[in-house]
Amino acid sequence: MSSEYLVEVKDLKQYFPIKTGFFKTTPLKAVDGVSFDIKPGETLGLVGESGCGKTTVGRSILRLYEPTGGSVKYMGEEITASNMQEHRKHMQMVFQDPYSSLNPRMTVEDIIGEPLDVHKLYSSKQERREKILGLMELVGLNAEHATRYAHEFSGGQRQRIGIARALAVDPKFIVCDEAVSALDVSIQAQVINMFEDLQEKLGVAYLFIAHDLLVVKHISNRIAVMYLGRVVEIGEADEVYNNPQHPYTQSLLSAVPIPDPIIAKKSQRIVLTGDVPSPMNMPSGCAFRTRCRFATEQCAQECPSLTERKNGSQVACFHQ
Numbered sequence: 001m002s003s004e005y006l007v008e009v010k011d012l013k014q015y016f017p018i019k020t021g022f023f024k025t026t027p028l029k030a031v032d033g034v035s036f037d038i039k040p041g042e043t044l045g046l047v048g049e050s051g052c053g054k055t056t057v058g059r060s061i062l063r064l065y066e067p068t069g070g071s072v073k074y075m076g077e078e079i080t081a082s083n084m085q086e087h088r089k090h091m092q093m094v095f096q097d098p099y100s101s102l103n104p105r106m107t108v109e110d111i112i113g114e115p116l117d118v119h120k121l122y123s124s125k126q127e128r129r130e131k132i133l134g135l136m137e138l139v140g141l142n143a144e145h146a147t148r149y150a151h152e153f154s155g156g157q158r159q160r161i162g163i164a165r166a167l168a169v170d171p172k173f174i175v176c177d178e179a180v181s182a183l184d185v186s187i188q189a190q191v192i193n194m195f196e197d198l199q200e201k202l203g204v205a206y207l208f209i210a211h212d213l214l215v216v217k218h219i220s221n222r223i224a225v226m227y228l229g230r231v232v233e234i235g236e237a238d239e240v241y242n243n244p245q246h247p248y249t250q251s252l253l254s255a256v257p258i259p260d261p262i263i264a265k266k267s268q269r270i271v272l273t274g275d276v277p278s279p280m281n282m283p284s285g286c287a288f289r290t291r292c293r294f295a296t297e298q299c300a301q302e303c304p305s306l307t308e309r310k311n312g313s314q315v316a317c318f319h320q
Contacts, residue, residue, distance in 0.1 A: 005037040005073075006205050007061065007091075007173055012070035014053070014060045018280060028280050030056040032229040033070070035306070040172065041199065043206040045220030045237065047213055047252070049276065053229040054209045055096070058175040061207070062091055074173070089119055092166035096178035098158035102150040108161055109146040112136065115168040135164040138201075139194060156187035160194070167198070175207045180215060192219055213256050217241045225249045228279060228287040231306065235313025245315040247292050248272075286316075294319040 014031035031053045038044045046054050060067045063084045072079045074087050092115075095101035102111055112132045115121075122128040133143050139160040150158055159179065166174055176195065180188040196219060198204060210216050216223055217237050224234040225246065233246040244250045247270075254270040272291045277283050283290050289299040298318055306314040 004039065006040045006042075006075060007038040007207075008071070008073040008076075009037065009057075009061060010035050010071040010073075012057065012060060012072065013068045014056050014065055015068040020280075026280050029229050029282065030279060031060060031067075034226070034229070034231050036224050036231065036234060038173070038205050038207060041203045041205055042222070043199065043208050043220045045216035045223040046207060046209045046226060047211060047216050047223060048226035050211065051276070051279075052226045053279075054211075054226055055177050057226075058093065058177050058207055058209055062093055062175060064093070089169040090171050091173045091175075092169065092171040093175045093177060094159070094162050094166050094179045097182055098155050098162055099182070101162055102158055104150055107147050107149060108136070108141070108153075111150070111161060112164045112168055115165060119169055121169065131168070135167055138167065138198070139164045154187075155183050156191060159183060159191055163191075163194070163198075167202070167204075170202075171204060173205045173207070175209065177209045178211070179208075181210065181212065188215065195219060213241070213253060225252065228277065228282065230287065230316065232288065232316045233313060234306065235311065239311045239313050243311055243313075245309055245311070245313055246288075246317050247294055248288050286318075 012031055012034045015027040015029050017025040018028045020026045034057055036044060046057065048054055056065065059065045061072050063079065063081060066081060074090060079087055109132050112135055113128055116128055116131060122131060132146065136143065136145065141157065141160055141164065150161065153161065180191050183191060192215060195206065199206065208216060208219055220237045222235060223237050223240040224231050225240070225248065226232070227248050233240060233244065233249045240249065241253065244253050251270040251272050254268065274291045277287060277290055285301050285303055286299040289295040292299070296319070304316045304318050306316045308314050
């Protein structure tokens, strides 16, 4: 089946049962009705505070967590537990921590070659080694690194190994889960540039999960902003960054450092009041209303859905 979208996520839900008594469990709503789509070769940035559900969205799309509800389609075909092995070659993940996501007992050659082994993507040991060396060259590693172990590399090099492993099966879609957050700023720039080069060469699409809005703006075509398991704003990267509509997005962007001291002095910081509600005890209506300066009685009674605004963005707010 074909589709203009590579990945389509509709009303995705991911609830985790938390034991709150001897015989009682309460659902923790980590993801509660998230919808978006990604075109071939596109990058969708997914941003929000820690704990808002960004990583859970990525893991649920790839069936590392079995979703509680909703739909995930790849090229128009519904992804289920039964056909995930078939789609696994097309959908991969680069994990946040390059220190824990690599097996310390395996050489770089075996780490990168493991997906080739699982999917039987070579006909001889020579072909396997040639593919691995080609992937290493693609991500800026030398052939002599193949026999070394993960602990012998810096954080940036380890992340390159993880990226090479993800690329081994020639995927069309990669979830980048905070893929640069554990790296030094100078190394972040190198890895982000590499992601962009790989996208240009291979046509791969990314779901780029991060909390650094400057990084997301640089690499993304569109940006989705999450708050407590829901997407509150989604639109073109420049529009979301330069003309944010949702009060939460406005607050996030007001905290981004401005290098020009004159402009920084004139900018106004929007400080949110109150604490983030517990996802096990969500407020009625709009989850953001307890911290929003525009909240009204309507916000307590109804949960706003994403609606399109004049700038083309979709925003979940009654008053913006």
